[in-house]
Amino acid sequence: MMSKTEVLEIAGNVTSWLIEAGDKLRxxxxxxxxxxxxxxxxxxxTNEDVSIEKLLDGHIRQTYPDAQIMGEENKAERPQNLHGLVFFVDxxxxxxxxxxxxxxxxxxIGVYYDGEPVFGGILDVMNKxxxxGGSLLGVYRNDVKLxxxxxxxxxxxLIGASWRQLFTNRFNLGTIGYHASGVRILGSAGLEFVQLLNGRHVGYVSTLNPWDFAAGSILAEALGFETGSVSGYRLSLLRxxxxxxMTPNAMKTFRKLAYA
Amino acid sequence: MMSKTEVLEIAGNVTSWLIEAGDKLRxxxxxxxxxxxxxxxxxxxTNEDVSIEKLLDGHIRQTYPDAQIMGEENKAERPQNLHGLVFFVDxxxxxxxxxxxxxxxxxxIGVYYDGEPVFGGILDVMNKxxxxGGSLLGVYRNDVKLxxxxxxxxxxxLIGASWRQLFTNRFNLGTIGYHASGVRILGSAGLEFVQLLNGRHVGYVSTLNPWDFAAGSILAEALGFETGSVSGYRLSLLRxxxxxxMTPNAMKTFRKLAYA
Incomplete structure (x- = not known):
């Protein structure tokens, strides 16, 4: 496990890298x-996806040369295991x-050590x-503790989902929507986690890659949300x-409805 | 028809009333x-819907005593015709x-005179x-002309829609979504118009009341969007x-697909 000092150092690095990425993207x-x-x-x-991933990868490699990186755009070097420090980059x-x-x-950017959550960072780029944060540090929006x-x-x-899955009623999402207050569709997993962290939505369901949910899971779990696979198998960070x-309470109802 | 001076006076009044409403709501x-x-x-x-509508109605009645008001919450006094100045209040x-x-x-707030568009105002409350604006004045986001x-x-x-209509494939929305870049669901007609005015979405489809589309239609048409009923009948402001x-180009494809 990582010490609080090590996690704080990661926090300082990852947040500064994300702020740099946002300043380049806007x-x-x-x-x-x-x-x-x-x-x-x-x-x-886009060219921006590729160049921002290169920017972030460069910082990670320079600062944590032994770490593995699972990035959306760099398919060639994706890790095959979760040993040591692994950075998930979207x-x-x-x-x-x-x-x-x-x-x-x-x-x-989501950071894990031997598969255990360490630190998550999500930048809502245009809103700055x-x-x-994470379970050790708590979760912050800028300098406000959540x-x-x-x-x-x-x-x-309200729950978040992807529009194709709602339309095709995957995971019984239509019924789940009617049991909830309704469904919202934003088109970004990161911004769906932002809704959850701010207490605006009670859940989010979608088919995602590890870099889509690595950071958000750490932050959401630290605030008391439950995460899992829809069908109940153990989540992997490799596929x-x-x-x-969802909130624990909403998850109970979801589990009853998803394959009802 | 109204003179530019009269429209400018309405613009000054309506924008100050909306700003006052936002300051009370936040x-x-x-x-x-x-x-x-x-x-x-x-x-x-909520109590806030009712009290903000009363606030806005009070301003309208005091400033334009002969005007009619079509408000979401005040069912009793809804106008039966579109004669003279009509304010649509959501x-x-x-x-x-x-x-x-x-x-x-x-x-x-959308303002019409003898059924013709005069002025529209939409306040994205939390973003301030x-x-x-409208066809005579142009369309502005705060002090920036769009x-x-x-x-x-x-x-x-991207197109906006309501989740139940997407889920039930009303208006063939699933097919239309697959022809588009995708569907987003925000849960507010006003914010859907905001997406259109900013060039972020190309269209929006939903079953709406007149106070939902009165202001947005004026603004969207002034920027070149087409509005209409899905089935092609003439839009009424009374039901x-x-x-x-949609953009004219997207509307052409929509017309082919909506009942295909």
């Missing part, structure tokens, strides 16, 4: 020079929003709000997951 | 004293967000951004509508 939103597609027409990657979470809206995207979550039932809260995060 | 988001349900469990009205658009999220809601919309095709843009607003 001026670029109106002149994105290169957009490529990945798996489909709307799975986008340079632009919500690239479609970045390209189409020039807003509503996040930069994220940095969410950071309260533990009220254990709100599903019926009294995509059908991912759910 | 401090109250964390202690909403009374929440009632209307048509269903998640159709909410004190809190997105009441569910107001109650559950303490964010993502708007206050709106006021969108105002550009006419780029005529983006559906395939290159609910299956409402669509």
């Amino acid at each position: 001026p670029g939103v109106n002149h994105i020079s290169k957009v490529d597609t990945k798996s489909s027409r709307n799975d986008l990657v 340079p632009i979470d919500g690239t479609l929003n970045f390209v189409r809206k020039h807003d509503c995207f996040a930069s994220m 709000d940095l969410y950071w 309260d533990a979550v009220a254990d709100c039932p599903l019926a009294d809260g 995509p997951a059908d991912y759910v995060v | 401090p109250g988001v964390n202690h909403i004293s009374k929440v009632d349900t209307k048509s269903s469990r998640n159709d909410l009205v 004190p809190i658009d997105g009441t569910l967000n107001f109650v559950r999220k303490h964010d993502c809601f708007a206050s709106m 951004d006021l969108y105002w 550009d006419a919309v780029a005529d983006c095709p559906l395939a290159d843009g 609910p509508a299956d409402y669509v607003v």
